Amino acid sequence: MYRETEILTRANQSTAHESEDSGDLVINVGPQHPATHGVLHLVITLNGETIKNVEPHLGYIHRSIEKMCESLTYRQFIYVTSRMDYLSAHINNQACALCVEKGLQVEVPQRAQVIRVLMAELTRIASHELWWGAMAMDLGAFTPFFHAFRERETINDIMEETCGARLTMNYMVPGGVMMDIHPHFQQRVKDFIQLYRKKIHEYDELVTGNIIFQNRMKGVGILSAEDAISYGCSGPVARGSGASCDTRKYYPYDAYNKVQFDEVLETGGDSFARYLVRVREMQQSINIIEQLIDNIPEGDFQAKTKAVLKLPKGEFYQRAETARGELGVYIISEGGTTPYRIKFRSPGFSNLSVLGHIARGCKIGDLIAMMGTLDLVIPDIDR
Amino acid sequence: MFIKNYIKNIFSAVKSLLVGMKRTLYYFTHHKEIITQQYPDNRDTLILPERFKGEVVMPHNENNEHRCTGCTACELACPNGSIKVITKFDISPDGKKKKAIDKLVYHLELCTMCNLCVEACPSDAIKMAQTFEHSVYDRNQLTKTLNNPGSKIMDGVE
Amino acid sequence: MWSFSNIANLVHEVLAEHFNPAITLAIEMVIAGVSVIGLFAILGLVLVIMERKVSAWMQIRLGPNRVGPKGMLQSLADTLKLIVKEGMTPNGADKLLFNLAPFIAMIVAMLLMAPIAFAKDLQMWDLNIGILYVSALSSVTVISILMAGWSSNNKFSLLGAMRSGAQIVSYELSAGLSALAIVVLTGSLQISEIITSQANGWWIFKGHIPAIIAFVTFIIAVTAETNRAPFDLAEAESELTAGFHTEYSGMKFALFFLAEYVNVFIMCSIAATLFFGGWMPLHIGNWHKFNHVMDFIPSSIWFFGKTFFLIFVIMWFRWTFPRLRIDQLLDLEWKYLLPITMFNLLLVTAVAILGWHF
Numbered sequence: 001m002y003r004e005t006e007i008l009t010r011a012n013q014s015t016a017h018e019s020e021d022s023g024d025l026v027i028n029v030g031p032q033h034p035a036t037h038g039v040l041h042l043v044i045t046l047n048g049e050t051i052k053n054v055e056p057h058l059g060y061i062h063r064s065i066e067k068m069c070e071s072l073t074y075r076q077f078i079y080v081t082s083r084m085d086y087l088s089a090h091i092n093n094q095a096c097a098l099c100v101e102k103g104l105q106v107e108v109p110q111r112a113q114v115i116r117v118l119m120a121e122l123t124r125i126a127s128h129e130l131w132w133g134a135m136a137m138d139l140g141a142f143t144p145f146f147h148a149f150r151e152r153e154t155i156n157d158i159m160e161e162t163c164g165a166r167l168t169m170n171y172m173v174p175g176g177v178m179m180d181i182h183p184h185f186q187q188r189v190k191d192f193i194q195l196y197r198k199k200i201h202e203y204d205e206l207v208t209g210n211i212i213f214q215n216r217m218k219g220v221g222i223l224s225a226e227d228a229i230s231y232g233c234s235g236p237v238a239r240g241s242g243a244s245c246d247t248r249k250y251y252p253y254d255a256y257n258k259v260q261f262d263e264v265l266e267t268g269g270d271s272f273a274r275y276l277v278r279v280r281e282m283q284q285s286i287n288i289i290e291q292l293i294d295n296i297p298e299g300d301f302q303a304k305t306k307a308v309l310k311l312p313k314g315e316f317y318q319r320a321e322t323a324r325g326e327l328g329v330y331i332i333s334e335g336g337t338t339p340y341r342i343k344f345r346s347p348g349f350s351n352l353s354v355l356g357h358i359a360r361g362c363k364i365g366d367l368i369a370m371m372g373t374l375d376l377v378i379p380d381i382d383r
Numbered sequence: 384m385f386i387k388n389y390i391k392n393i394f395s396a397v398k399s400l401l402v403g404m405k406r407t408l409y410y411f412t413h414h415k416e417i418i419t420q421q422y423p424d425n426r427d428t429l430i431l432p433e434r435f436k437g438e439v440v441m442p443h444n445e446n447n448e449h450r451c452t453g454c455t456a457c458e459l460a461c462p463n464g465s466i467k468v469i470t471k472f473d474i475s476p477d478g479k480k481k482k483a484i485d486k487l488v489y490h491l492e493l494c495t496m497c498n499l500c501v502e503a504c505p506s507d508a509i510k511m512a513q514t515f516e517h518s519v520y521d522r523n524q525l526t527k528t529l530n531n532p533g534s535k536i537m538d539g540v541e
Numbered sequence: 542m543w544s545f546s547n548i549a550n551l552v553h554e555v556l557a558e559h560f561n562p563a564i565t566l567a568i569e570m571v572i573a574g575v576s577v578i579g580l581f582a583i584l585g586l587v588l589v590i591m592e593r594k595v596s597a598w599m600q601i602r603l604g605p606n607r608v609g610p611k612g613m614l615q616s617l618a619d620t621l622k623l624i625v626k627e628g629m630t631p632n633g634a635d636k637l638l639f640n641l642a643p644f645i646a647m648i649v650a651m652l653l654m655a656p657i658a659f660a661k662d663l664q665m666w667d668l669n670i671g672i673l674y675v676s677a678l679s680s681v682t683v684i685s686i687l688m689a690g691w692s693s694n695n696k697f698s699l700l701g702a703m704r705s706g707a708q709i710v711s712y713e714l715s716a717g718l719s720a721l722a723i724v725v726l727t728g729s730l731q732i733s734e735i736i737t738s739q740a741n742g743w744w745i746f747k748g749h750i751p752a753i754i755a756f757v758t759f760i761i762a763v764t765a766e767t768n769r770a771p772f773d774l775a776e777a778e779s780e781l782t783a784g785f786h787t788e789y790s791g792m793k794f795a796l797f798f799l800a801e802y803v804n805v806f807i808m809c810s811i812a813a814t815l816f817f818g819g820w821m822p823l824h825i826g827n828w829h830k831f832n833h834v835m836d837f838i839p840s841s842i843w844f845f846g847k848t849f850f851l852i853f854v855i856m857w858f859r860w861t862f863p864r865l866r867i868d869q870l871l872d873l874e875w876k877y878l879l880p881i882t883m884f885n886l887l888l889v890t891a892v893a894i895l896g897w898h899f
Contacts, residue, residue: 027696035779049700049867076462079497138779140770140864143407146600150418164434164511170497178502179434205406206861211396212771213863307503364700365866368780393877400862407599407861419603 023047031060035138035368038378040352042367049363054356062382069342074100074174074309077342081329082168084346085380087127088322090119093172095320098253099329100174102318103311110297112176113255118189118292119159119171120254120320121285125196126155127323128282135275135372136207139216144206151196158188174309176302189293193286200283208279217272221358221370224269231357232350235325236281237374240274242267247321259291271366274373310337324348324375348380431513436496439466439489440512441529448537449530451508453484460503465493473535483536491517492525506540546662573665577654581803588802589616591849592856599860620795628791631694638692643789643796645685650803653678656732657810660820660841664733671732672724675811676717679766682804683709686768686775689797690785701784704867705775709766711874716762718882722755722889723748723815732814739818742825749897751889756816758882763808764855765870767801771862774870809851813844820844 025046031039039060045053065084069077078096082089094116101108108116133148156166162182163169171178182188207213223233228241238245246263248256264280266273311333319328325347332341351374359367410416422429431437443449453470471485487509501509509529519525552572556565590605590613597604605612630639656671658664668674683706690702724730726748727738738744744752765772776784786797813819820840824832865873891897 025696027700034782049704072462075460075499079462079495079499136863140773140777140779141862142596143600143860146602150601153418160435161432162434164432164436164498165496168495170495170499173502178498182432182434202406205402207403207863209399210403210863211399212865212869214399215869216863216866363866363868364780365774365777365864393881403861404857407857410601411595411598411857414598417598417601417603419601421603421606 024052029367035371036378037134037371037376040376040378040381042355044359044364044367046364051359051362051364051367054359054367056352056355058382060382061379063379065383066342066344070339073337074311074339077339078172078174079168079170081344082170083379084344084383085322085324085327085348085377086167087130087377088120088123088324089168090116090123090171091320091322092327093170094120094254095318095322095327095329097172097174098320099316099318099331100309100311103314103316103331103333104174104305104309106175106303106305108176108254109300109303110255111299112301112303114292114296115177115181115301116172117255117259118289118296119163119169119177121288122155122158122189124323125282125285126152126159128278128285129155131278131323131372131375132203132207135369135375136213138368138372139213141207141213144203147199147202147206151192151199154192154195158185158192161185161188173302175305176300178302180301181296186293186296189289193290193293196282196286203279208275214272216365216369217270217275217373218268219270219272220362220366221271221274221373222269223354223358227354227357228269231354233325233354234347234350235321235323236264236274236277237325237351237354239264240266240277240373241269245326247319247326251319253318253320255292259288261288271369271373278375308337310335311339319345322347324377324380325351344383346380346383348376348378352376352381431515433513434511435513435515436498436511437514438491438496438512438517439494439500439509439529441487441509443531443534444537447531447534449508449534450506450537450540451484451487451530452506452536452540453482453487454505456503456505457500457509460499462497462499463493463495465490466500484530487529489527489529490525491527492522508540549662577651577665580654581651581799584806585799585802586616586620588806588852589619589798591852592802595853595856596860599857623795624792626791628793629788631788633694634788635692635694638688639788640793642685642689642692643793643800645688646682646800647796649678649681649685650800650807653804653807657807658732658736658814658819659844660839663841667731667733670730672720672730672735672811672815675807676713676720679716679804679808680709680713682766682800685800686785689789690775693785693788695788697781697783698785698787701775701777701781701787704777705768705785707867708768708772708774708870711871712762712765712772712878715758715874715878715882716766718879718886719755719759719762720811720815722751722882722886725886725889725893726752728893732819735814736819736821739821740824743816743818743821743823745816748889749892751885751892752816754881754885755889756812758878758885759812759815760851760854761878763812764858765874767804767808767855769801769805769855770859771864772870773859773864774867777864779864805852805855806848809855810844810848812851813847817847818843819847 027044027046029042029044030036031041036042041057041060043055043057044051063083065080068080072080078093081092081096084092129148129152133145136144159169160166162179162185163171223237223241225241225243228238228243233243234245242265244263244265249263261284264277264284266277311331313333313335316331316333317328319326326345327347328345330343330345331339334340355370355374359370362370441449441451453468455468458466458468467488468484469486469488470482472480473483475481496511498511501511517525553565553569556568560568593615594604605615608614608618630636653675655666656664656668656674686705687702690698690705723735723744726744727735729735745756768775776786781787786794789797820843822832822835822838822840822843824835
């Protein structure tokens with residue numbers, strides 16, 4: 001209650017400030033604005049076209065997922081997490097499943113581990129494809145969005161065939177995966193990789209190499225590695241600033257310690273570096289998939305677990321690398337069938353917090369481009 | 384050389400723009416690349432994968448028999464309370480009382496298609512159907528009874 | 542062969558037989574006005590469906606395909622929708638200016654149609670300062686945009702209008718200077734004379750490299766002047782929602798929309814007139830047989846073919862490029878386009894004086 005009034009007073013103050021000093025223009029970008037990709041509300045203070053201050057106001061899509069999870073059993077709560085960062089739903093589910101398995105001390109079969117990694121990497125590619133198109137759209141180019149969706153649609157079809165859903169799959173369960181992969185899965189993924197390799201150069205032709213695009217991206221929104229760390233950024237945002245933070249490398253989970261891949265790092269720290277990190281990360285994901293797709297071990301796809309899961313009394317934490325950064329799942333158990341408390345450390349929240357810092361002194365167009373490179377998914381920020 | 388760089392910049396910029404224009408012109412002239420599916424028109428040819436999670440249904444055989452024992456495992460597994468099992472007691476021919484379902488009420492409007500009920504079912508009585516056109520004018524129609532009227536349990540399913 | 546001058550003369554004679562000269566003139570003016578409004582409406586419909594189809598095919602989509610054969614009547618349905626929609630005026634808006642702005646945009650676009658030669662002998666007003674008239678009037682568009690942005694009582698609209706002001710005023714320069722290149726070669730500002738000077742070849746071929754440079758800069762400047770992507774900063778839907786027309790709805794919005802497309806058409810037809818000979822068929826020097834074959838294609842088809850090709854190029858820009866930032870936009874004008882066009886003007890003058898062109 002206190003915080004709410006505080007925010008309101010501050011919003012009023014900034015409006016009052018405007019009338020006193022006519023040089024400032026306060027604009028509400030969002031919650032209904034085409035560039036916020038959801039219901040993010042930014043109060044920006046402008047001097048002409050130059051941004052003096054950016055203040056994000058959150059809470060428009062807060063569904064109290066953490067509280068909801070407290071009343072759901074350890075099998076049930078995983079499906080809700082698909083609704084947080086819906087673009088990397090698989091990876092959210094995976095992190096939760098891993099955390100529960102940590103508590104149960106269940107050994108996940110090799111086959112399930114490999115399937116999980118394959119699915120997670122496909123999700124990452126799909127998420128980055130969508131980001132690529134949406135970011136180009138933020139910059140005013142509409143065509144790349146549809147071109148990116150063509151490839152993303154192929155991944156969605158693969159998901160639909162194996163998991164039965166395109167966006168909120170609920171495929172990872174404690175102990176493994178819900179169903180075995182579809183018989184066509186391997187062939188479909190190989191086809192996708194071929195398609196992707198054939199089309200990837202179009203991305204460079206259409207966007208990366210474009211002089212307008214490069215001028216819009218290079219040298220704007222510079223985030224230093226120190227700032228990235230102190231703001232708690234993770235994922236491509238931090239790696240674009242040269243801060244090495246890939247959870248898959250530092251805290252390998254599932255089959256990630258069995259595959260060879262590079263952590264993509266760029267040192268520029270500007271919007272273009274963050275862009276390049278994501279584009280190159282898609283390539284690394286393809287590499288991971290190629291290593292695993294022909295080597296899915298035989299065996300069970302799910303470990304034997306009890307019908308009713310009970311975590312021992314204690315606290316459990318598991319991190320996973322979603323398409324946006326590090327997702328932390330923190331479960332406090334009292335020994336019952338439902339968690340006592342669940343906390344999600346979502347990557348989008350920390351990544352958004354940096355926006356006010358990097359956008360100061362830029363133009364409005366740059367702010368939109370920066371929001372694009374931060375790859376914000378608002379339900380992930382609000383939960 | 385300022386002038387040389389200036390002209391070089393202009394040429395490289397124009398080249399990068401022309402490369403992008405070549406790509407869009409390619410798609411403009413190659414209509415075979417169009418991937419749009421004309422949805423309501425292609426209903427007859429639309430094939431959904433067999434695992435697609437559309438809604439929960441209870442398959443019945445030709446004698447109007449299902450496999451549900453009324454164990455309420457699905458009701459317990461459902462995170463949203465979209466399944467409600469109403470049981471009754473059947474009197475079998477040899478005079479024994481046997482638990483069976485009266486109604487299996489399914490709230491489609493609450494369902495998130497998470498597949499947990501199907502996973503939980505010990506006798507494979509329910510499964511996911513590949514339908515997806517769920518819109519109705521009255522939301523009462525979304526509350527469905529899954530077992531057919533007059534249906535009974537299949538022999539040999541415990 | 543029938544020609545527009547014959548039809549015009551016929552109409553004039555018939556009217557002169559029945560009425561006195563003053564009424565004849567009045568009736569002729571009404572006919573001209575009605576045909577301009579008709580052309581206006583048809584252009585709007587055709588260009589909207591063209592834009593939607595071009596964008597769809599570039600984006601691997603089908604585009605509108607439900608209303609009419611292959612969706613060709615889609616824009617008619619859109620117009621119907623816009624007509625029946627409520628035209629709202631926001632609270633706190635300056636009502637007079639708010640409602641006036643779309644009409645100014647329309648009127649400017651209509652006035653710009655006057656000196657355009659649509660076909661051989663089909664020109665409403667062949668005034669002797671045709672190019673000057675076009676470049677002077679086209680900068681009036683900015684007034685309607687500024688009016689709309691300021692009177693809407695919306696900060697997004699205001700920002701869009703201010704951007705548009707800076708943009709149109711600066712790009713007017715290079716558009717004018719590029720057009721001047723052809724004026725120097727022709728030695729006349731009159732549209733009909735510019736067209737007849739290209740009877741033995743279009744200026745883009747006759748004028749060597751300077752004419753090509755002038756053409757490229759003219760197309761860029763024209764794209765910016767008509768607020769089309771990648772220079773659509775006044776609208777910038779991802780930044781300013783819809784820029785200067787954020788608060789407009791219904792028919793008032795449709796007028797802005799229509800004015801934008803008609804402006805694109807006019808600017809492309811001016812470009813076609815200056816560089817591609819307007820309605821003049823493709824003539825190559827002394828190849829009389831070839832020239833004779835080309836003459837068989839009606840002049841109106843030549844004019845509309847060239848114009849629509851240029852419109853396609855501008856649409857092609859829009860669906861390929863990202864938008865520029867406001868400072869980059871002004872950089873492009875003042876650091877690149879303006880020096881190039883000025884240098885090019887010198888070059889063209891040298892070519893014209895030394896007679897190096899064909």
